[in-house]
Amino acid sequence: MVIEKIKESRFTPDVFDITTFGTAFADHMLLSWYKDGKWSEPIIKPYGKLDFTPAISVGHYGQGIFEGMKAYKGETGDVYLFRPDKNLERLNKSAERLDMPQIPEEIFMDGLKALIDLDRQWVPSTYGMSLYLRPVMFATEEAITARSSNEYLFAILTAVAPNYYNKPLSVKVADRYSRAANGGVGFAKAAGNYAGSFYPTHLAREEGYDQVIWTDDATHTFIEEAGTMNVFVRINDKLITAPTSERILDGVTRRSMIELAKAEGIDVEVRKVTVEEMHTAHKNGQLKEVFGVGTAVVVNNYVAVGYASERLELEDLPETESYGKILKKKLVDLQMGISEDPFGWRLKVEENLVEA
């Protein structure tokens, strides 16, 4: 790994006051280039510009995949990652489906650790805060022919993350548009999945909602997932979440929530759940909560779910009663090194990993 350190850090403590997500980047980035069938030695260098022409393949044919992760700083000042192996695994599943090369574990894991170690002052220590990490791979060949690119960039960017989505959201159940096809790329963290979701989300916003809950494209009957979150529905004291499938992203937060809920003795069912079941439960007063889970939001308890022309309002349960809030605290405590880590999910980023 080549390290080219920034001459003078751009860090100042007020970066932690930034209120927009994903537009302020820490000092360094990691880059590796794929060409002639192999990855170049990774380089960590100051975040900045690269040269591309408008013939850059991803702009035309969309081969782009990414991951979303976070680095947390505990009370002792130690910096942690959360289950990064799951992100690498998913990135490589996405890569396969998009006909892109696999990322070697050394580049991903060693690169990630070295990058965070170097920019560790950018990781906030306030409870619930973190530095957002964005591994991304996209097609860079200067070629506008409709085939897989022969060249790719793998990068890891790190962005200042304010307390993202801490406002409770309202979501609209999709009854016209869809996110994923059977036999499509829904399970991949593929760039095109997001592009396709923005217009329906825009329409949902015009109706007063923040995001869309996607349903199956054939019948719009089954609840699949939300914009950037997997969804849990609580009916009475049962927590239900859809099984992952080739149409649904296998979220790391979702998996972790299922295990945490089980450890808490909460009754969790992984099974298909219909919009109708949710609707009926609401009518009968049995729909206790609906929440989205994902790396960015951790857990967001929805305040309302739009279903056709109805708006199902949800009660704001107190911290001690809401499964969403209870599990969120469990998860954040574990991520920040406050609680024990019985599952072995936390990975400490060692200091001085790289000599600069």
Add this chain to the structure above:
Amino acid sequence: MVIEKIKESRFTPDVFDITTFGTAFADHMLLSWYKDGKWSEPIIKPYGKLDFTPAISVGHYGQGIFEGMKAYKGETGDVYLFRPDKNLERLNKSAERLDMPQIPEEIFMDGLKALIDLDRQWVPSTYGMSLYLRPVMFATEEAITARSSNEYLFAILTAVAPNYYNKPLSVKVADRYSRAANGGVGFAKAAGNYAGSFYPTHLAREEGYDQVIWTDDATHTFIEEAGTMNVFVRINDKLITAPTSERILDGVTRRSMIELAKAEGIDVEVRKVTVEEMHTAHKNGQLKEVFGVGTAVVVNNYVAVGYASERLELEDLPETESYGKILKKKLVDLQMGISEDPFGWRLKVEENLVEA
């Protein structure tokens, strides 16, 4: 429009001997930038590099759309476009679905004409040859938050096009993977549609086929379209093509072929066609031809169609008997200014449109 002419043209007559598609670009490109809700004055300048960071939005969230068009040079030396209004219309439909801004007609049409006028020596005059034109728009904001970009680049690139796809192809009918969902982005010329198709195409290649014929994602029963072509099936003397839908790209070549076929007195039906119907016709000796149509290939008469484990071989009909070949000649003659233009499809690119 700002014109910044190349100091010394890179043109040499042997560019017409290039055998790869989409990697050799003519002298100039057109650029316009969308920011703060409006498009910048377009600039035509030498094709080349731009500055982007790895946080470029399209690499993460896939907002990218494009068009494929051609410029033709007739025997008199005049240069023509073919139905460019249809491409603009489709580009703006794609833009809407991907939550991207509309391209104003002046930027698209005046830009296209000025660019081709300037690079007219790059348009070959050999019968069947052309200069490939690539209008493209993608998200350029330096932001990794999952929302529509606030900034876009619109560019027109022009690439040397050898006689693309002149080799007859064999195609595999999709029975596992899909290209588009109901309520998805299949009708748009969206970058992500192509990214999702490369892996299934890769698998089809391993089975000895060149491309995939996509079917509906729910049942894999209906023939939809091929990789970059709409599909026509000829059973006895009837030519059948699927109606366009929200899952199928509304090809300019397909539309034109339907009208040309009608003018030729060929019996054309626009209706759903099942894989089974094609298979049965083949068994009974009634499947005369299956061909793909699109700007790049014009018409490609398939030599074989793979269906489950069967390979349906197709006869190579002579020029005078194949509907595909008859219509291809009609279309190319019209595009190159050799025949009359009863439909008003041809647009002559005037000379000296721009003062440089």
